[in-house]
Amino acid sequence: MEIKVVRQILEWNENCHEELQKEFNEKKILMLNIMGSPGAGKTTFLTRIIEALRDEYKIGVIEGDIAGKIDAERIANMGIPVVQLNTDGACHIEAMSIKNILPNFDLKDLDILVVENIGNLVCPAEFDIGEDLKIALLSVPEGDDKVEKYPLMFSRADALVISKYDMKDYFSFDEDRVIGNTLNMNKDAKVFKVNSSKAQGIDKVCEWIKSYIKR
């Protein structure tokens, strides 16, 4: 006898993702998921975003890393509420981990919650974690072939941020190849070019983020 099932195998994560989205909508919190390789410049990018938006909005951060709390300390030194999430070897963050961490924040007092995902171009792209926007960073020194080699992340991102853009003259980096390949898969993706160390290009990213603020 055949029985019809039709249930998502990743339902434990899908259900939790939807539950988180509902909660963030009710509390009017914009949730950002920042992804990219180790060394792409995610944390420096995030500190610039915080500097640019902190006067207007209340920001909280979840720092995902396999081990250690170096990044959380950087954010905490800015006076921003932050929780370090150590995955102890796991290559990505799942929605359940975010749910378990939320009691550490005063959600009534937050406009933006940013998750800096584990440095990895592969696995984080497979798991939704309650976010409104996925931001994929690709730094110039990583090479212009990465979108073709790791398509999932770039096909699911709401924004592609090309970071360390000031390094362009020192690497043979064909930005048209990167942007073209991303837009081919994902034609609604926004593209930004930033040099976080000098805060160049951050204003445009912030304008875009602001257009999604919920309160």
Place this chain on the structure above:
Amino acid sequence: MHEYPITQSIVRISSEEAEKHKAEKVVEIRIVVGELSGLVPECIQDYFDILSKGTKVEGASLKIQKISPKIHCEECNFESDMKPRVYNCAKCGSSKVKIVGGKEFYIDSMEVE
């Protein structure tokens, strides 16, 4: 990637369904996997055989149906199977296309006794 938690989930869902339908034995579990899902189904059966030991679904075989992604053209509405890394309409050549399907990952049905 992540075959272990995924296989755990397959065992859990299929056991729940078998219980719900009061099945004596589960012969086959049919799983649909999109080629863009980022999941490699080939080794799931081996994990399944280990993880299902002592459960209601022990001994079941997994039948995996792969789904290839399609592209839908927003200019001429033509829909066709996507060829790897080709993001243009196969009919009119437009690049105004959307990828539809290919990310599926679910248990479709089970054969039970």
